[in-house]
Amino acid sequence: MSGTDCFHCGTPCDAEEVHFDGKSFCCNGCKTVYEIFQSHDLSYYYELEGAPGNSPSALQGKYDFLDDPLIAERLLEFQDGSHHVITFNIPHIHCSSCIWILENLSRLNPGVYSSQVDFPRKEARVHFNPEKISLKALVGLLNAIGYEPSITLEQYDKKQQKTDRKLLYQLGVAGFAFGNIMFLSFPEYFESGEFWLEQYKGLFRWIVFTFSLPVVFYSGSGYLVSAYKGLRSGMLNIDVPIALGILVLFLRSTVEIVFDLGQGFFDSLTGLVFFLLLGKFFQQRTYSFLSFERDYRSYFPIAVTRLEEEGREQDIPVYQVEQGDRLLIRSGSLIPADAILLKGTGEIDYSFVTGEARPVTKKSGDRLYAGGKQLRGGIEVEVLKPVSQSYLTELWSDAAFSKGSKTAFRNLTDRIGKRFTLGVLTVAFSAAAFWLWKEPSLALNVLTAVLIIACPCAIALAAPFTLGNLLRIFGKKGFYVKDAESLERMALVDTAIFDKTGTITTTRKNSIRYTGIELTEQEAVVLKNTLRASGHPLSQALYRELAPYNIVPLDAFEEHLGEGLEGRAADQEVRVGSSRFVRGTAPVEDEGSEVHFSANDTYKGRFVIQNSYREGSRKLFEQLADAYSLAVLSGDNESERASLEELLPPLTPMYFNQKPMEKLEFVRQLQREGKDVLMVGDGLNDAGALAQSQVGIAVSEDANLFTPACDAILDSRQFSKLALFLRTTKKAMKIIYMSFAFSLLYNLVGLYFAVTGQLEPVIAAILMPLSSISIVAFTTAATNWIGRKIE
Amino acid sequence: MSVIYMLLAISISVALIFFVAFVISVRKGQYDDSYTPSVRILFEDELREELPKKEPETKEYNQLDKPF
Numbered sequence: 001m002s003g004t005d006c007f008h009c010g011t012p013c014d015a016e017e018v019h020f021d022g023k024s025f026c027c028n029g030c031k032t033v034y035e036i037f038q039s040h041d042l043s044y045y046y047e048l049e050g051a052p053g054n055s056p057s058a059l060q061g062k063y064d065f066l067d068d069p070l071i072a073e074r075l076l077e078f079q080d081g082s083h084h085v086i087t088f089n090i091p092h093i094h095c096s097s098c099i100w101i102l103e104n105l106s107r108l109n110p111g112v113y114s115s116q117v118d119f120p121r122k123e124a125r126v127h128f129n130p131e132k133i134s135l136k137a138l139v140g141l142l143n144a145i146g147y148e149p150s151i152t153l154e155q156y157d158k159k160q161q162k163t164d165r166k167l168l169y170q171l172g173v174a175g176f177a178f179g180n181i182m183f184l185s186f187p188e189y190f191e192s193g194e195f196w197l198e199q200y201k202g203l204f205r206w207i208v209f210t211f212s213l214p215v216v217f218y219s220g221s222g223y224l225v226s227a228y229k230g231l232r233s234g235m236l237n238i239d240v241p242i243a244l245g246i247l248v249l250f251l252r253s254t255v256e257i258v259f260d261l262g263q264g265f266f267d268s269l270t271g272l273v274f275f276l277l278l279g280k281f282f283q284q285r286t287y288s289f290l291s292f293e294r295d296y297r298s299y300f301p302i303a304v305t306r307l308e309e310e311g312r313e314q315d316i317p318v319y320q321v322e323q324g325d326r327l328l329i330r331s332g333s334l335i336p337a338d339a340i341l342l343k344g345t346g347e348i349d350y351s352f353v354t355g356e357a358r359p360v361t362k363k364s365g366d367r368l369y370a371g372g373k374q375l376r377g378g379i380e381v382e383v384l385k386p387v388s389q390s391y392l393t394e395l396w397s398d399a400a401f402s403k404g405s406k407t408a409f410r411n412l413t414d415r416i417g418k419r420f421t422l423g424v425l426t427v428a429f430s431a432a433a434f435w436l437w438k439e440p441s442l443a444l445n446v447l448t449a450v451l452i453i454a455c456p457c458a459i460a461l462a463a464p465f466t467l468g469n470l471l472r473i474f475g476k477k478g479f480y481v482k483d484a485e486s487l488e489r490m491a492l493v494d495t496a497i498f499d500k501t502g503t504i505t506t507t508r509k510n511s512i513r514y515t516g517i518e519l520t521e522q523e524a525v526v527l528k529n530t531l532r533a534s535g536h537p538l539s540q541a542l543y544r545e546l547a548p549y550n551i552v553p554l555d556a557f558e559e560h561l562g563e564g565l566e567g568r569a570a571d572q573e574v575r576v577g578s579s580r581f582v583r584g585t586a587p588v589e590d591e592g593s594e595v596h597f598s599a600n601d602t603y604k605g606r607f608v609i610q611n612s613y614r615e616g617s618r619k620l621f622e623q624l625a626d627a628y629s630l631a632v633l634s635g636d637n638e639s640e641r642a643s644l645e646e647l648l649p650p651l652t653p654m655y656f657n658q659k660p661m662e663k664l665e666f667v668r669q670l671q672r673e674g675k676d677v678l679m680v681g682d683g684l685n686d687a688g689a690l691a692q693s694q695v696g697i698a699v700s701e702d703a704n705l706f707t708p709a710c711d712a713i714l715d716s717r718q719f720s721k722l723a724l725f726l727r728t729t730k731k732a733m734k735i736i737y738m739s740f741a742f743s744l745l746y747n748l749v750g751l752y753f754a755v756t757g758q759l760e761p762v763i764a765a766i767l768m769p770l771s772s773i774s775i776v777a778f779t780t781a782a783t784n785w786i787g788r789k790i791e
Numbered sequence: 792m793s794v795i796y797m798l799l800a801i802s803i804s805v806a807l808i809f810f811v812a813f814v815i816s817v818r819k820g821q822y823d824d825s826y827t828p829s830v831r832i833l834f835e836d837e838l839r840e841e842l843p844k845k846e847p848e849t850k851e852y853n854q855l856d857k858p859f
Contacts, residue, residue, distance in 0.1 A: 044835075096830045101829075119827040168817050176810050180803075196792045207799065 008034050009146075010051030018378045029055035029389045032463065033146050037101075040108055045101045054146030060330065063151075064314040065303030066136040074156055076135070080553040082445070083113070084130045088149035090143065093122040096615035102147065107140055109133055124149075153318060154298035170219040177219075178213040178270040182209050182765075189762050190262045205257040205264065212250070212660045213682055214267045220273045220316065221248050237410075238417030241456040243422060244271065248451040265452060268764045275772040283464035283471075283484050292482040292721055293709055299352070299371065299684060304329075304336050307380065318387055325383045329374045335384050337370050344379030348372040352683040354659070355501045355567050355635020360536075409487050409694075412733070413463045416740060417456065430757045449754035455768055458743030458775045463488075464781040470732050473787035478715030479725050486711040491729040492676050496624055497689070499645070499681035500634035503699045505611040506716065512545045516597070516605010523599040525552055526574045531565025533557050537767055539565065539576075540593060542607060564596075568719045574599050579606075611640055616720025618647050623723035625649040628678070633658045633666060635685050664688030681721070684708055697722075724790045735782045744773040748753050 006010050006026035013026040021038070025031040027111035033053055037045050045052065062539040067072055092098065096312035099117045102124045106112045111133025124147075128138055142149055184204050187197055220243075227243030230236065246269065253264030279770065291298065303315045305328040318336050321327070326342065330337055335348070348364030353371035362368060370380060370390035387393065430445035467484035474481055481487055498504055529552050531543040556568040564577015575582050575598045581605045582596035595607045624630060632644060632654040644654055655666070663681075667689045670677050679686065682700070687708040690696030698707040700718045713720065750767050753759045816822065 048834075096833065099827060099830055100834055117827055118824045119830065120824060163820070165817055165822070169814065170824055172810070172817070176806070176813075180806055199792070200795060203796075203799070207803070567855050731854055 007028050007257045008053035045097050046075055048097040048100055049095045054092045054094050056143050056146050060764045063136050063139050072135050081132050082129050083538055086125050087123050087125045090147050090149050092147050152298045153300040153302055156302045169279055171281055174215050174219040174274040174277055177215045178274045180206050181211050181267050181270050185267045208266045212270055215273050216250050236418040236421050237414040238460050241421045248448050249779055252448040254585055263761050265761050265764055267769050271769050279461040283468040287744055290480055290713055300336055321383055321387055323383055326379050331376050332376050335368050335372045337387045338385045339368050339381035339383045341366050341368055341379045342382055344377055346379055347375040349499055353685055355685045380678045411485055444646045446757050447570040449759040451752035453754045454747055458771045461775050462739035465776050466736050466783050469780050469783040478718040483713040486670055487729050491733045493678040493694055496628040497631045499686050501636050502682040503680055504617055505613050511610050512611045513608045522572050526569045526572040529554055530565050530574050534559055534565050614719045618719050620723055621648050633663050660685045660688050664692050728786055731786045739779055
């Protein structure tokens with residue numbers, strides 16, 4: 001009885017529904033997890049969120065390599081006799097139930113001491129006793145409850161990084177000092193010549209001085225060092241006026257209190273540093289559960305099975321694979337190195353590596369490339385080249401990955417900073433020169449006052465707050481951008497290039513057309529059941545598309561790998577598969593994805609499974625065509641040219657059968673012509689082009705899955721909104737320009753006071769925070785406003 | 792008015808104590824993940840009277856409200 005959803009994972013139960021304890025489950029796996037939870041008194045899991053679970057996957061020796069102590073050692077964070085600590089990346093963490101169950105692992109197995117979840121990173125840190133539960137068993141336990149960790153080569157290679165908390169400390173020190181200095185400055189603000197104040201003035205001033213020391217030399221050190229480095233290499237970035245402001249503020253204030261000339265500007269100094277650091281902190285927003293840095297290592301497994309003499313199997317780390325080694329590649333596993341197929345039939349899915357949409361059938365003697373996934377059935381292969389020399393990894397040694405085109409980018413703030421510094425210095429020295437002539441005693445006062453009040457802080461804050469807020473807004477809408485500079489580059493691109501397979505097309509939905517004689521009900525039933533018995537992606541796609549029928553056990557079933565299926569039930573016999581298998585004739589032209597079908601030896605017709613293009617693609621391309629030149633680069637064959645021509649504006653260049661290096665070269669060529677390129681792709685075969693372009697966007701069906709190194713990850717469901725996102729970045733740049741204009745206004749007001757020699761500490765103390773806060777408020781409100789338009 | 796020395800000393804000391812507390816909490820990693828604790832406090836501590844635990848010494852680690 002279909003119509004109910006699985007109690008554990010929420011997917012609709014079809015005819016395979018399992019009943020247990022008064023609830024329905026979609027499969028035995030889900031029911032088993034429920035049982036485990038129930039018997040350990042952990043049913044609270046289901047009370048926090050509805051259907052939070054996941055069906056466990058079949059392991060079949062997948063984690064045997066964890067028994068090797070050398071491999072385990074590299075993965076563990078800490079080991080000490082009976083206390084081991086490891087941090088797992090668990091993609092399925094997505095709700096509070098997940099947090100709860102993973103923090104209660106100790107109730108499932110006494111070998112676990114404790115565990116803690118870091119939700120934004122989707123990680124779980126587990127403390128366990130290796131004498132009671134081995135690492136492999138721990139992973140098995142996690143998988144058994146539906147939380148299989150992702151253990152890839154990337155984690156194996158990763159060095160332990162200490163989390164960088166420096167900014168937090170600097171911010172804390174600056175805030176602490178700023179608040180206290182403000183309080184301690186109050187008496188002198190409101191000074192009315194009272195006797196007691198004159199007595200204790202020195203005390204307050206020197207306490208304030210002491211508080212400001214760590215702010216200048218610790219919290220502000222970043223700006224001072226950066227300005228110094230910039231000047232040394234001949235660049236005037238925004239940190240130069242900031243450092244100048246800090247130093248002049250500090251020096252003038254110290255001189256003032258030493259010679260009893262005044263109160264000094266320590267409050268403005270610490271306030272300045274505090275707001276600047278706040279801007280930096282706000283801009284640092286990252287999506288810690290996503291990685292924008294993935295290379296092939298997070299796609300590859302850590303260990304593979306090598307076949308030794310006498311058929312013995314040995315799990316070895318993937319780096320130890322040598323030329324001539326014989327490997328066993330299991331069903332669903334990746335081929336780690338270029339190799340020759342020895343035994344078995346290869347059904348290789350290269351879609352990630354080359355972009356070919358259909359799996360390729362290979363037989364003994366054929367050459368296989370690293371990165372392909374063997375779909376069904378185990379195969380034996382002989383390695384031709386070690387992992388680091390495979391066709392794929394050579395792509396990564398290309399210079400594109402040292403990010404040449406992106407590091408050269410000078411962001412807007414730095415460019416404006418240069419002009420600002422020159423302007424301020426000009427005003428300062430001309431004003432000082434004027435007063436030197438008119439009233440020399442005021443000259444130094446005016447010089448330093450100008451340098452103090454000409455606050456670059458509004459300029460330095462405008463971009464971080466605008467772009468930082470935009471990062472947050474985009475993230476909420478499914479567009480995860482790596483950093484603020486990527487947003488700035490996005491506003492400047494003029495050319496957009498798209499990959500086809502997986503980017504513009506989706507494998508989740510298929511459009512299937514049937515041409516031929518209509519099927520009778522009995523034929524349809526047998527066909528559906530025959531398809532169900534096969535694990536081939538085409539069979540499964542077809543199975544899902546046909547109307548539901550009852551499950552009928554087949555009398556006979558045979559699967560000819562790479563050819564087709566034969567099934568018989570009642571008295572109906574059905575053949576499904578390639579043209580050659582079903583009717584004995586070779587296919588007429590490039591088959592695309594055609595599945596032929598015959599019943600009782602009479603040819604009935606064929607199903608054509610076409611690429612399903614993402615919803616809203618045509619409109620997206622129309623919207624983009626206004627502002628950008630478009631192009632499509634596909635690793636697949638030309639069969640989709642006609643459909644693409646329908647979708648895209650006329651005369652859009654389209655290239656097929658593109659290898660990864662060819663895509664990269666295409667982008668380079670455009671850049672040599674002076675274009676700013678945006679590349680949208682999804683697989684390893686796009687990695688080169690994504691890195692080389694000014695902006696690389698990876699489209700992702702499921703953020704848990706692998707995406708190649710890029711500047712932004714776009715959730716596939718938001719694909720049609722890409723034009724809106726790009727337009728919003730342009731609007732954001734306008735907001736930044738407007739903030740610069742505001743800050744200019746503030747500076748003019750402040751400069752009036754400074755140039756006329758009337759700059760009191762209290763005026764500076766009011767103007768600076770006022771300008772900073774109003775810029776922050778304006779940019780935040782404005783970006784929220786433009787962000788609301790994306791719907 | 793010389794009481795002001797003592798007042799300043801006390802208030803600055805108190806402020807410093809809070810600052811030290813801040814530094815300690817950052818070092819312990821409490822600011823690394825500012826999202827998960829907000830979910831964690833909403834978990835209910837269940838009453839576990841009926842089922843006696845087989846290994847009482849591990850129970851300590853089951854307390855959900857103990858930050859790590």
